[in-house]
Amino acid sequence: MPQTAVMPAMMGASMGMNLLGGLFGGPKVTKIPAPAPLFPGTQESYVKALTDAGVAPAAFQTIAEGAKTGMPTDVGPAFEAMKAASQRGIAEGRSNLIEQFGVGGLRYGSDIMKAGVDYEAQTQKDFASILAGYTQQAQEAAANRRLQSAAMGQQATGELATAFRPTAVVGGQSGLSQGLQAGGQGVMNFMMMKALFPDLFQAGMGGGGSDIVGNLPGSIGTGDVNPFDMQLATA
Amino acid sequence: MQGLETLDPVTISIEEANRLWDRVRHQEICFDDFTRDNADLFAQKLVLPTTAGFLYKDAVLVLMEQIIPKLNAYMHFFLFDTTVADNELATVGRHIARDTIDMYQLHRITATPPSFNKRAVRIATRVGFRYEGLMKGAFLYKGHYHDLEIRGLLAEDLRRLM
Numbered sequence: 390m391p392q393t394a395v396m397p398a399m400m401g402a403s404m405g406m407n408l409l410g411g412l413f414g415g416p417k418v419t420k421i422p423a424p425a426p427l428f429p430g431t432q433e434s435y436v437k438a439l440t441d442a443g444v445a446p447a448a449f450q451t452i453a454e455g456a457k458t459g460m461p462t463d464v465g466p467a468f469e470a471m472k473a474a475s476q477r478g479i480a481e482g483r484s485n486l487i488e489q490f491g492v493g494g495l496r497y498g499s500d501i502m503k504a505g506v507d508y509e510a511q512t513q514k515d516f517a518s519i520l521a522g523y524t525q526q527a528q529e530a531a532a533n534r535r536l537q538s539a540a541m542g543q544q545a546t547g548e549l550a551t552a553f554r555p556t557a558v559v560g561g562q563s564g565l566s567q568g569l570q571a572g573g574q575g576v577m578n579f580m581m582m583k584a585l586f587p588d589l590f591q592a593g594m595g596g597g598g599s600d601i602v603g604n605l606p607g608s609i610g611t612g613d614v615n616p617f618d619m620q621l622a623t624a
Numbered sequence: 625m626q627g628l629e630t631l632d633p634v635t636i637s638i639e640e641a642n643r644l645w646d647r648v649r650h651q652e653i654c655f656d657d658f659t660r661d662n663a664d665l666f667a668q669k670l671v672l673p674t675t676a677g678f679l680y681k682d683a684v685l686v687l688m689e690q691i692i693p694k695l696n697a698y699m700h701f702f703l704f705d706t707t708v709a710d711n712e713l714a715t716v717g718r719h720i721a722r723d724t725i726d727m728y729q730l731h732r733i734t735a736t737p738p739s740f741n742k743r744a745v746r747i748a749t750r751v752g753f754r755y756e757g758l759m760k761g762a763f764l765y766k767g768h769y770h771d772l773e774i775r776g777l778l779a780e781d782l783r784r785l786m
Contacts, residue, residue: 516645517638520667524633527671
């Protein structure tokens with residue numbers, strides 16, 4: 390039997406198990422307790438260990454904050470500078486239009502004078518825009534750095550909520566704990582599948598059984614069966 | 625210190641920013657041929673996280689640049705009002721040096737005045753900077769190469785001075 394056919398067979402078995410569970414047990418409502426630390430002392434020492442290790446407590450909330458708000462930078466000064474510069478552009482554009490339509494006379498002279506006299510002012514105005522632009526860039530870069538460092542901290546250590554009782558609102562686990570949990574689930578699935586369909590696991594196993602476990606749905610890795618990996622496992 | 629304030633490029637108003645650049649860019653002696661009249665470079669320098677700016681009485685801008693916490697920063701003076709006495713500028717310089725050292729736990733501060741700028745050398749000396757060496761031809765000013773002095777002020781020396 391080709392190894393790529395294993396996935397549909399397993400999916401069918403899984404659906405069957407779910408159906409059986411529904412028939413025997415039916416939907417069951419479980420009262421979820423409010424979030425509370427299982428081990429307050431451990432939680433405290435965990436935070437302390439993280440903080441001592443250099444992960445800022447602020448990092449625990451930064452991801453959530455970034456997701457909610459996008460962490461906008463203060464564009465007030467930049468906006469004001471841009472507005473001032475654009476107002477200037479609008480005014481000059483207007484005078485150019487007037488001249489294009491041939492309304493000349495003294496206006497030519499006054500514009501030339503204005504251009505000469507305002508040269509210094511225009512140079513100054515440009516600096517405010519330049520400064521505002523770089524300020525905004527710097528703030529955005531800082532926000533990105535903050536987000537990245539928070540993401541690194543979060544990935545390395547996982548959300549603090551993993552130390553709480555599981556509730557409907559608690560989510561997010563570290564990659565390590567997710568992997569361990571998924572890996573354990575994968576092994577259980579494998580054992581169950583092997584018991585139910587021993588023929589599926591005879592061909593091409595050789596010494597590569599653990600490779601197949603690694604690619605079972607929900608196991609460590611992508612969570613999907615990769616046909617190329619399966620081929621490697623059978624090679 | 626009375627009249628001394630920090631320069632924050634985030635909260636500075638348009639008028640203040642324009643006025644600052646207008647005064648700074650006329651201090652030709654503060655810039656080499658590459659950075660002179662270059663608003664982009666000056667703005668970039670101001671907003672860098674490794675730069676701290678201080679203004680004193682609308683007369684002088686002092687930038688502490690390339691700050692490396694627990695180690696070093698470079699001090700630069702931009703003097704708008706040439707009537708301010710050297711002693712007063714030296715006091716300002718020491719206060720800024722002390723504040724920056726405290727803030728970033730610096731070990732030292734470095735100044736690199738061009739050799740031909742006698743007033744800059746004099747002010748650096750009065751602040752407490754000691755002569756440490758010379759960078760030959762490291763400053764291109766109006767088409768000619770000039771030497772830069774290397775001057776250092778250790779945190780422990782500044783404590784003794786203040």
